[in-house]
Amino acid sequence: MKLATWNVNSIKARLDAARAWLKEAEPDIVCLQETKTTDDAFPADAFESLGYNCAIHGQKTYNGVAILSKRPLEDATPRLPGGNGDDHARYIEAVVPGEHGIVRVASVYAPNGNPIGTDKFKYKLGWLERLAQHAQELLALEEPLALMGDINVIPEIDDCYDPKAWETDALFQPESRAALRRVECLGFTDAFRACHAETQQYTFWDYQAGAWQKDHGIRIDHILLSPQAADRLRGCGIDRHVRGREKPSDHVPVWCEVAI
């Protein structure tokens, strides 16, 4: 089964690009982030016509997540537990039956958190803490589980083109990196790192300052696998060529193959 994640930066603006990529990549399941539209305006027809079921959790203008799946989507559940009335649409989870058992998947859009030293940064750290709490509860189910999405954290120095350029950014703060490590240390595997030793492999390039042309990117979109999913991991990749197309998102798809 091929699982993928992609921050599309508006599903309406990316409709043609998303359909083109789905046709060529043929993922069984894809988690989308930054759909930036309400549920009633989500272009579900455009994906159903390609054979995908849709579980969506959107909001107007900002955020918004979705899961598309060729197989049935069961128990679709929006929102991370906790958060005291947090109304950002940043998380949706569902169960998908595979040929050899189920897989639980979550589409994750963690807060950016810039600028540091503000409530936005506190919100980021608090949100990642909630993600860790929920992830710990899900691990107790002992299921194949994939947390996939724009985690908005650069894990290591070699996951960005220039650590100095990012040292005051929320995405590369020691606290942010520790928050991601905290999730991983519960027992999750970074699918990309499990398959690839190469450094400077990016999933995001800013629209500004010719970042794509200069390969000034960062790796912030991640697939985190529970032990039961990691045991079945067969490969992982980043579809970086998508960034060079017409009217691209600033993120590209990340995918993995699991024997489920």
Add this chain to the structure above:
DNA sequence: ATGCCGACAGGATGTCGA
């Protein structure tokens, strides 16, 4: 040192992203 670009809402330009 700052903006660069792009999407959105709304109908000009400010907010947000990373």
